[in-house]
Amino acid sequence: MVTNYFENLLKRDTIFKAENTLDINYIPERLPHREKELSLLSQLFISLLTIPNSLSRKIIITGCMGIGKTATVKIFGNMLHTTAQKRGINIKYIHINCRKERTSYKVLINIIRQIQINFPKRGYSPQDLLEVILNTLQNKNLHILLVLDELNYLINKDDDLIYSLTRMYDDSYNCPQRISIIGIVRDLSCLNNLDSSTISTLQSNIIKFNTYSVEQIYDILKYRIKLSLKEDIINDDLLKMLSEITYDKGDLRYGLNVLWKACKIAESKYLSFLSTECLRLANQELIPYSIHNLLKYLKQEKLLFLLSIVISLKNTKNASISLSEILEQYHIVCENIRKIPKSYSQLWNYLNEFKKDGIISIELKSKNIQGRRSYIKILDISLIKLENLIHKILEKKGVIT
Ligand SMILES: Nc1ncnc2c1ncn2[C@@H]1O[C@H](COP(=O)(O)OP(=O)(O)OP(=O)(O)O)[C@@H](O)[C@H]1O
Numbered sequence: 173m174v175t176n177y178f179e180n181l182l183k184r185d186t187i188f189k190a191e192n193t194l195d196i197n198y199i200p201e202r203l204p205h206r207e208k209e210l211s212l213l214s215q216l217f218i219s220l221l222t223i224p225n226s227l228s229r230k231i232i233i234t235g236c237m238g239i240g241k242t243a244t245v246k247i248f249g250n251m252l253h254t255t256a257q258k259r260g261i262n263i264k265y266i267h268i269n270c271r272k273e274r275t276s277y278k279v280l281i282n283i284i285r286q287i288q289i290n291f292p293k294r295g296y297s298p299q300d301l302l303e304v305i306l307n308t309l310q311n312k313n314l315h316i317l318l319v320l321d322e323l324n325y326l327i328n329k330d331d332d333l334i335y336s337l338t339r340m341y342d343d344s345y346n347c348p349q350r351i352s353i354i355g356i357v358r359d360l361s362c363l364n365n366l367d368s369s370t371i372s373t374l375q376s377n378i379i380k381f382n383t384y385s386v387e388q389i390y391d392i393l394k395y396r397i398k399l400s401l402k403e404d405i406i407n408d409d410l411l412k413m414l415s416e417i418t419y420d421k422g423d424l425r426y427g428l429n430v431l432w433k434a435c436k437i438a439e440s441k442y443l444s445f446l447s448t449e450c451l452r453l454a455n456q457e458l459i460p461y462s463i464h465n466l467l468k469y470l471k472q473e474k475l476l477f478l479l480s481i482v483i484s485l486k487n488t489k490n491a492s493i494s495l496s497e498i499l500e501q502y503h504i505v506c507e508n509i510r511k512i513p514k515s516y517s518q519l520w521n522y523l524n525e526f527k528k529d530g531i532i533s534i535e536l537k538s539k540n541i542q543g544r545r546s547y548i549k550i551l552d553i554s555l556i557k558l559e560n561l562i563h564k565i566l567e568k569k570g571v572i573t
């Protein structure tokens with residue numbers, strides 16, 4: 173008879189109490205060490221509840237990766253919605269990730285879908301769509317808190333929408349104001365690409381989220397462990413070690429992922445608690461979430477070039493490799509899957525983008541008097557893991573089989 177692996181797993185004792193609460197998209201009820209930010213946001217938006225539709229607030233939230241910006245705003249949005257509902261005030265909270273909805277059109281269609289059902293998708297310009305939204309809000313006597321998360325993805329391409337949204341009520345006097353905006357960006361410098369009047373509107377209210385200290389990370393992880401694991405699964409020393417690992421990466425998602433992975437390793441070894449070895453193995457195995465996410469959304473041409481960099485680096489004993497060697501490998505990769513290689517200048521652009529995203533570093537070394545050569549290095553990530561991940565993504569995209 174075939175072994176029923178599910179039955180076997182279900183019979184086994186688990187160390188999880190609620191495994192789903194370790195998922196990086198899970199929003200916990202509380203956010204230790206973000207109370208101050210939640211309180212500040214509430215103060216800024218209180219007039220939406222006291223004098224509904226009297227003003228349109230526009231706020232920018234900024235701060236490094238994985239420090240609870242999205243989670244805080246999601247909790248805040250829901251808090252605003254439920255408080256308004258209790259008082260019979262019509263406020264809807266709409267959270268849009270601009271990395272996923274990369275154009276004004278997509279953002280606006282997403283908003284419309286959330287406030288009006290059965291809207292025909294085609295045949296409208298962004299300006300038309302904005303008008304439809306404003307009319308619907310007026311007819312339904314509704315105010316929306318629009319969160320544009322990872323707003324930088326929209327700014328680089330398409331700042332018309334941001335311009336329109338920030339100046340929506342400029343021509344009207346004393347009319348109800350129905351859209352408030354929270355924009356979230358890691359780095360404020362992306363705002364510089366906007367026109368100066370939009371910048372000045374947005375810059376008037378900026379909330380900076382500070383990075384967590386190692387002690388704060390310890391508290392947060394302790395809380396997340398209480399939610400997700402049974403009691404006494406992880407001892408205090410190990411929790412401190414996990415906090416240090418997380419602090420080093422500067423991203424709480426990494427800590428949560430390592431914890432989850434370590435628990436899985438412990439279970440596979442039939443342990444009823446976490447050992448240092450489980451944590452160490454998990455830490456070695458994981459690719460930082462930020463890189464994972466970045467690769468997922470990379471164009472296949474760029475992925476193929478990155479794959480060539482990884483393969484070339486794997487094939488050399490040195491820590492860095494020259495661009496010409498990478499190009500050789502790149503041509504082989506392209507030939508194997510019958511793709512036309514990109515031009516040198518395009519590839520050079522890709523390299524600079526990889527550098528900006530923190531995947532590689534480029535070093536210029538003087539070879540001889542005639543010139544300098546670029547040497548490329550991949551930082552801090554296991555090449556084998558990276559290669560596997562790129563392969564998986566390319567397979568999913570149907571580029572390789
Ligand atoms: N204070 C906290 N308490 C509990 N969990 C937290 C806290 N801060 C962050 N987290 C968790 O850490 C993870 C990362 O947080 P979040 O997604 O909000 O980061 P972010 O600042 O939006 O990062 P990015 O700039 O990459 O989008 C989430 O799973 C979130 O639930």
Ligand SMILES: [Mg+2]
Nearest residue numbers: 241242243321
């Ligand atoms: Mg976020």
